[in-house]
Amino acid sequence: MHETPLTGLVLSGGGARAAYQVGVLRALVKLRREVMGPRARMSNPFGVICGTSAGAINAAALAAHADRFEAAVEVIAKVWQSFTADQVYRSDSLGVIRTGAQWLTMLSIGWIIARWRRARPRSLLDNAPLAELLERLVPLERIPLVQQQRQLHAFAVTASSYTSGEHYTFYSMREPVDAWVRSQRVAVPSEITQKHLLASAAIPFVFPSQHLDVPGDPGWFGDGSMRNTAPLSPAIHLGAERLLIIGAGRMQEPTGRQIVQTGYPNLAQIAGHALSSIFLDALAVDVERMKRINRTLALLPESALADTPLRPVEALVIAPSQRLDDIAAQHLSSLPGPVRTLLRGAGVSGEGETARGTALASYLLFEAPYTRELMALGEADTMARRDEVMQFFGWDARQRALRALRDLPPGEQAALDFDVSRPMPDLELP
Numbered sequence: 501m502h503e504t505p506l507t508g509l510v511l512s513g514g515g516a517r518a519a520y521q522v523g524v525l526r527a528l529v530k531l532r533r534e535v536m537g538p539r540a541r542m543s544n545p546f547g548v549i550c551g552t553s554a555g556a557i558n559a560a561a562l563a564a565h566a567d568r569f570e571a572a573v574e575v576i577a578k579v580w581q582s583f584t585a586d587q588v589y590r591s592d593s594l595g596v597i598r599t600g601a602q603w604l605t606m607l608s609i610g611w612i613i614a615r616w617r618r619a620r621p622r623s624l625l626d627n628a629p630l631a632e633l634l635e636r637l638v639p640l641e642r643i644p645l646v647q648q649q650r651q652l653h654a655f656a657v658t659a660s661s662y663t664s665g666e667h668y669t670f671y672s673m674r675e676p677v678d679a680w681v682r683s684q685r686v687a688v689p690s691e692i693t694q695k696h697l698l699a700s701a702a703i704p705f706v707f708p709s710q711h712l713d714v715p716g717d718p719g720w721f722g723d724g725s726m727r728n729t730a731p732l733s734p735a736i737h738l739g740a741e742r743l744l745i746i747g748a749g750r751m752q753e754p755t756g757r758q759i760v761q762t763g764y765p766n767l768a769q770i771a772g773h774a775l776s777s778i779f780l781d782a783l784a785v786d787v788e789r790m791k792r793i794n795r796t797l798a799l800l801p802e803s804a805l806a807d808t809p810l811r812p813v814e815a816l817v818i819a820p821s822q823r824l825d826d827i828a829a830q831h832l833s834s835l836p837g838p839v840r841t842l843l844r845g846a847g848v849s850g851e852g853e854t855a856r857g858t859a860l861a862s863y864l865l866f867e868a869p870y871t872r873e874l875m876a877l878g879e880a881d882t883m884a885r886r887d888e889v890m891q892f893f894g895w896d897a898r899q900r901a902l903r904a905l906r907d908l909p910p911g912e913q914a915a916l917d918f919d920v921s922r923p924m925p926d927l928e929l930p
Contacts, residue, residue, distance in 0.1 A: 504547075505741040506742075508735035508738070508744070509548070509549045509735075509744050510551075510746070511552070511746055512555050512731060512748050514554055514779045515864060516864060517554070517749065517862060518553075520747075520878040521558055522573070522577050522580045522875050523874065523878020525562075525878075526573060526875070527879040527883050528889065529569075531883075531890060544569045548655075548656075549654075550655070550734045551656075551658075552724040552725050554701050556658070556696075556697055556701060559657065560692070560697055563643055563655040564639050564640055564643055565642070575637070579637060583866045584867060587866065589625040589626055590626040590629065592836070593837075593838045623707050623708040624706045624707075624842070638694070640693060647672070647674040648674070654672065654739065655671065655692065656669050656670065657670055657696055657697060657700045658700060658725075659700045660723060661714075662719065666686050667726070667728055671734065671738060682730070699712055700721075702722045703722075704775075704778070705771070709722045726778055729782055729786075730789075732787070733786075740813070741814070742815065743815040745818070746817075747783055747817065749779065749819065749824055750819060750820055750822075769847060769860075772862070775863055797811070816892040818882055828862035828870060832855060843861060
């Protein structure tokens with residue numbers, strides 16, 4: 501069974517930055533184990549799981565193994581710990597020449613090349629290896645099973661339609677719910693497939709879009725972070741009563757940060773800036789909107805609350821405490837040679853403090869030295885907020901109750917007929 505109240509997990513996009521999410525999840529497993537013991541393996545803390553872009557892939561792996569949550573986190577962690585770029589996209593010389601080199605050439609003298617050679621590169625990189633990885637890592641056919649077992653209430657991924665211009669949420673739910681339609685946003689009940697995940701994770705320009713046979717509106721779809729003006733909305737529509745939101749970038753920059761002037765921005769800097777606005781800004785705005793709604797609802801009398809469909813949603817946001825661009829700058833040499841050459845052509849250069857264009861590289865650095873550091877940061881950031889996490893999940897109350905029971909004399913423990921290794925129900929303690 502998933503835990504109550506119904507908790508939603510929202511995993512944002514960000515390419516290789518999604519390694520940070522795995523570190524946060526590993527820390528959650530450790531904290532939960534402290535309270536529940538070995539029986540924590542038998543329940544899923546997230547009844548609603550929603551993901552976007554690379555977060556959709558992490559979310560799908562968790563949803564498919566909702567009946568063994570801890571094991572699922574460890575499987576995902578092992579993949580991210582040993583990642584190499586060639587598990588996600590073609591990083592050999594021939595693969596890069598067939599896609600990225602042609603694509604950059606098209607930007608300069610492309611109309612001549614296109615007429616002469618009929619060149620039609622669809623993206624900077626070929627992510628065919630990612631499809632193979634998903635086949636092994638994410639058994640999506642298990643999702644209906646874990647929903648029947650009541651280990652998962654709902655699962656959703658998002659994608660953006662290049663054909664219609666609308667943002668789509670594809671969802672699978674144990675109990676029927678009316679699909680919702682908002683301005684430029686559509687929800688579709690669907691059997692979620694690997695193609696949905698590839699579409700959701702198709703970073704614009706970088707990875708190829710995917711054709712999805714949406715009933716009544718088939719078309720080409722790309723990254724779910726594009727046009728995603730309300731990234732928290734799917735989890736709330738699917739019934740989540742509280743949200744754990746894991747970002748893939750700093751929610752705000754610290755005051756007093758020094759800005760280094762580097763002259764006119766190159767292609768990589770502009771592309772990195774655009775990707776950061778796609779992946780990071782909408783989440784920060786939606787979190788602020790949710791906080792404003794919560795504050796407004798707290799001021800309303802009971803009679804007014806009964807007349808509004810809005811409801812307060814408790815949320816905990818965990819996001820990197822450090823700039824991931826800066827971390828990426830330390831690991832540019834980890835990228836395969838052909839990819840470094842390709843990115844150098846776009847303007848990614850240097851390393852460390854002198855590096856340029858690192859924002860773009862931070863989304864493509866599917867290499868273990870980088871992903872491990874992000875995972876370690878995710879764990880450290882979560883442990884640093886241990887008290888908040890324990891309170892959000894109610895684990896602090898359970899921990900206090902367990903301690904109180906363990907302090908009782910053995911005879912009184914027996915009289916209660918209570919196994920202290922079992923998960924505690926939610927208790928109101930004095």
